[in-house]
Amino acid sequence: MFSKACEYGIRAVIYIAQKSLNEERASLKDITAEIDSPEAFTAKVLQQLAKAKIINSVKGPNGGFEIKKEDIDSIKLSEIVNALDGDSIYKGCGLGLKVCNANEPCPVHDKFTTIRSELRKMLENTNLFELATSLETGLTYLKR
Amino acid sequence: MFSKACEYGIRAVIYIAQKSLNEERASLKDITAEIDSPEAFTAKVLQQLAKAKIINSVKGPNGGFEIKKEDIDSIKLSEIVNALDGDSIYKGCGLGLKVCNANEPCPVHDKFTTIRSELRKMLENTNLFELATSLETGLTYLKR
DNA sequence: TTTAATTCGGATAAATTTGTCCGAATTAAA
DNA sequence: TTTAATTCGGACAAATTTATCCGAATTAAA
Numbered sequence: 001m002f003s004k005a006c007e008y009g010i011r012a013v014i015y016i017a018q019k020s021l022n023e024e025r026a027s028l029k030d031i032t033a034e035i036d037s038p039e040a041f042t043a044k045v046l047q048q049l050a051k052a053k054i055i056n057s058v059k060g061p062n063g064g065f066e067i068k069k070e071d072i073d074s075i076k077l078s079e080i081v082n083a084l085d086g087d088s089i090y091k092g093c094g095l096g097l098k099v100c101n102a103n104e105p106c107p108v109h110d111k112f113t114t115i116r117s118e119l120r121k122m123l124e125n126t127n128l129f130e131l132a133t134s135l136e137t138g139l140t141y142l143k144r
Numbered sequence: 145m146f147s148k149a150c151e152y153g154i155r156a157v158i159y160i161a162q163k164s165l166n167e168e169r170a171s172l173k174d175i176t177a178e179i180d181s182p183e184a185f186t187a188k189v190l191q192q193l194a195k196a197k198i199i200n201s202v203k204g205p206n207g208g209f210e211i212k213k214e215d216i217d218s219i220k221l222s223e224i225v226n227a228l229d230g231d232s233i234y235k236g237c238g239l240g241l242k243v244c245n246a247n248e249p250c251p252v253h254d255k256f257t258t259i260r261s262e263l264r265k266m267l268e269n270t271n272l273f274e275l276a277t278s279l280e281t282g283l284t285y286l287k288r
Numbered sequence: 289t290t291t292a293a294t295t296c297g298g299a300t301a302a303a304t305t306t307g308t309c310c311g312a313a314t315t316a317a318a
Numbered sequence: 319t320t321t322a323a324t325t326c327g328g329a330c331a332a333a334t335t336t337a338t339c340c341g342a343a344t345t346a347a348a
Contacts, residue, residue, distance in 0.1 A: 171323090171324070171325090172324080172325075173324095187325075187326085188327090190325085191325080191326065191327080194325090194326095201324095201325060201326090202324085202325080203323090203324055203325045203326080204322095204323065204324055204325080205321095205322065205323040205324060206323075206324080207323075207324045207325065208324075208325085209325090
């Protein structure tokens with residue numbers, strides 16, 4: 001459903017959010033240990049997210065990644081997915097046609113439109129705060 | 145959402161079904177012209193589908209691919225997807241964790257479970273007959 | 289001012305997916 | 319029986335995604 005980059009990205013951002021809620025920065029090493037992902041590859045993903053202004057990066061000793069506390073509940077899952085995988089999940093034909101809309105639909109157009117719209121809603125309605133706190137309280141996990 | 149192989153596969157099978165409903169076989173050339181897909185690659189996909197017994201292949205002059213008429217309304221989209229992309233769309237964690245279930249969920253587990261179950265239902269409830277007839281009546285398209 | 293911890297960015301490599309080529313096998317029809 | 323139309327299957331090639339390496343830049347602290 002998502003690319004590996006996006007999977008790592010979402011996991012990383014959730015972890016960074018959790019740390020940020022506790023007034024702490026997360027370093028790359030810290031992150032990759034906590035979400036069990038390849039270090040160099042994850043670094044690229046974090047760079048992308050920093051460029052997209054979803055996370056903030058700080059260089060130098062004691063540096064790392066962080067998210068402003070007050071932003072955490074306004075950042076939606078959809079923004080992260082969008083920054084890493086683009087909008088092809090929502091748009092684009094399920095069967096790969098270049099043109100596919102209500103006027104000239106592919107045979108599964110309507111059925112896919114329904115599912116995708118639900119997916120879009122879900123991603124747009126899920127914010128980082130709830131994900132980070134479920135992690136903080138030990139209800140959910142980022143590795144295994 | 146689906147691999148290219150799966151996209152071509154679904155399109156091809158719908159076309160083959162349409163032809164089969166009209167008592168005609170579809171040759172590889174015929175198919176790739178009609179669904180606008182790369183010939184050699186599509187051939188591999190069709191081989192996979194033939195091995196999975198979803199379509200029947202006939203060699204020699206006037207050969208091609210066909211589906212028994214009486215099977216067309218019992219073949220579900222899910223079978224095609226399963227044969228080509230496996231079951232990772234339904235199973236498997238949305239964030240790529242090896243272990244992720246109700247007991248040890250990832251932070252998006254519940255939200256994804258809902259979406260995926262809808263997707264599964266949709267694929268399991270969509271049969272080839274309806275897709276092929278919507279094509280036959282000119283309501284839907286397989287290329288562009 | 290030096291050192292060391294960190295992110296940044298470019299080059300490269302490995303793995304996977306997508307795609308091509310071509311000869312072999314099959315089989316209907318001339 | 320020969321020919322030609324077709325699928326089959328293996329080897330290969332290209333493109334994309336995933337992953338690694340390493341030096342440069344930044345910066346806090348010794």
